[in-house]
Amino acid sequence: MITLTLADIVDALGGRLVPGADGSGPTTTVSGISQTDSRLIEAGEIFFARRGEETDGHRFIGQAIDRGAALIVAEREVDDRVAQIVVDDATIALGALATEVVRRVTELGRLRIVGITGSNGKTTTKNLVRSMAERLGPTVASEKSFNNEVGGPLTMLRVTAVTETLVAEMGASGVGEIARLTAMAPPHIAVVLTVGLAHAGEFGGIEQTFRAKSEMVTGLPEAAVAVLNRDDPRVAQMAALTRARVRWFGLSDEADVRASRVVASAEGTRFTLEVGEESYEVSFRVLGEHHVMNALAATAVALELGLDLTAVVEALEATTVAARWRMEVMGGRDGTVIINDAYNASPDSMSAALRTLAQIAKPEGRTIAVLGAMSELGEFAGEEHDRIGLQAVRLGISEVVVVGAEARRLHISAINEGSWDGESVFFENADDAYAYLTGTLQPHDTVLVKSSNAAGLRTLGDRLGEAFA
Structure with a gap:
């Protein structure tokens, strides 16, 4: 400070x-x-x-x-x-001090503020932007997932007179929260990744989620830049809500920063990065093709900050894991792979993780999805757990292991899918699931552990990773 x-x-x-x-x-x-x-x-x-x-x-x-x-x-x-x-109110005071510190540092003329929000991908994108911004100069970024009324100000208060970039992850559980964070640290570059059902129960529905996330761009001045996902219809609508210049990212031909020829494997994802007339083949070692969108968003930000495209590609290829407990590859004994992705889960991220599991399956091994509850979905919880259970079946996942009473409906939906010739098993707690898995996993199996943080499966993933190290 x-x-x-x-x-x-x-x-x-x-x-x-x-x-x-x-x-x-x-x-x-x-x-x-x-x-x-x-x-x-x-x-x-x-x-x-x-x-x-x-x-x-x-x-x-x-x-x-x-x-x-x-x-x-x-x-x-x-x-x-x-x-x-x-x-x-000490919480309000914390935000007030952050506002004053950021204001003073901004007036020095050096600080660029990057705000990042979205239903999925905030932490991964923040980590990527930080690694790129650090190549340009002193950078402060949110630690872990510090993105609310407390974590946001604590991050902002770490800026000093020499800080050149502040990368602020901005989350919300209700309308008005992102607006408060952007008032503390007005972004020069504002990123909106997705608008999905994550926390929809708290927001009160998808339209309220859209309204909350759009607060990231509605107050931007003309001199700012809005980095928006061209492939997400709701995010794309935000272009009409901002005075800022819009820079698109996505797979669409209309995106300014785009990816083509995306190929996922157990080693990561290969894709062609295209910006204008330039293109680069990128070997992105973060597991899961859905993280390519986060890479594109980070690329768009880095280019706006002044990093050249060659350095951007170098930063992407140097990244090996999105963040702790996010598609983190563990294990390795006898070819067994444990993917611990149990820090959070929304319908979109759960679906993407299951697709990745199916894509990277080894022909000589099985695919095992260890799934817990998706939290904060409100009235959408039942149907979304049903959908994930059916998706696991239709992707041909060899076995689904469901953990926790709040996820039981997912288990029931899977076993009721009559066309499936696999199986689903249910356990009340992680200890029972661990005992089952350590007794039944075979060489070359690939295991995904995925749930919301509240379901507590992160430690199950860690234990499995250690057991099969």
């Missing part, structure tokens, strides 16, 4: 300064990054005592000070050993 006095921070937050017993007051400066977890605090950092759903950060102010916190932002006075700024 840039250096600010406590008086600067008070002005930004609209709070009340309580000087610390250590002598800290209005002219005291801080430059440490901000945290909302007292266990992560290091000397000189700022602790925001948020009230969460499960706990209250005010309980941990003492621990934060013991660990070296230089400033506490809280909703009431608790511990006077260091300065405190008392505010009405």
Whole structure:
């Protein structure tokens, strides 16, 4: 974070300064990054005592000070050993400080802000953009999937006077949330990947999802760039909602950055990258042809940032995994492949992962889909789990292993598909599924582990990967 006095921070937050017993007051400066977890605090950092759903950060102010916190932002006075700024809402204050820091750094004239949203692919695209932007200069990007009202500001507060690119993943569970994030860090380049059923239950339907995601581009000025998916009809509609210049990506001939001759295999995906009159053969080692769209979006961003196409291709070919628990290839013993893709799951990403499993199947082995529930689908949950069960059957997946009561309907749909000569098995928990799989997997089997994060199958995928390492 840039250096600010406590008086600067008070002005930004609209709070009340309580000087610390250590002598800290209005002219005291801080430059440490901000945290909302007292266990992560290091000397000189700022602790925001948020009230969460499960706990209250005010309980941990003492621990934060013991660990070296230089400033506490809280909703009431608790511990006077260091300065405190008392505010009405610590979460809103976190966003206010992020807004001020980004504003000051932007005014220096160096910072370019890239905002990324979509129902699927945000983290993968963010990681790709970060790897490309780092070739141009100092870059700050969201850690893990920090993309909400807390994670977004925490990322923004890491920018300094020398930061050239901020890559901000911007997610939402309702209308208005992306607008708040873009107000904190107004994008120079705004990316919309997809509009699908991920979190549709929280949004209240696909049209509300469209409305929420379109907030990424509706407020852009003419000088900004909207990077939009030409192949997604709902994303394509957003071109009419923005004043910004539009740059298309996709497989369509109408895309400015496009891919052709896409071939998926167990080693990754090969495709021809086409930009204008230039074309490059790309060996993209990230598993799953659906990640090609993320690669195209990242390419469009990198070109807007000023990276040449040769360097873009080098960055794509240097990437070996999208992100932790996203089509992560593990295992290897006796030719057994474990694909751990259980960080999140929507109908679109589940469908894409199953297609990948079918495409990369080894002729001498079986394909096993270990599937858990897709969360936050609301009224669409039943029919979408039905659809995935039927798709697994129709793709010829050798066996479906369904885990967890919330996914049982997927299992029932699979076994009710009478034309299938395979089988589906159901387990209440991951431990039982692990015992079954370790006892039945054969050499050269390819196993996909896929679920929403809430289903908890990430650790099952890790355990299988270790067991067959």
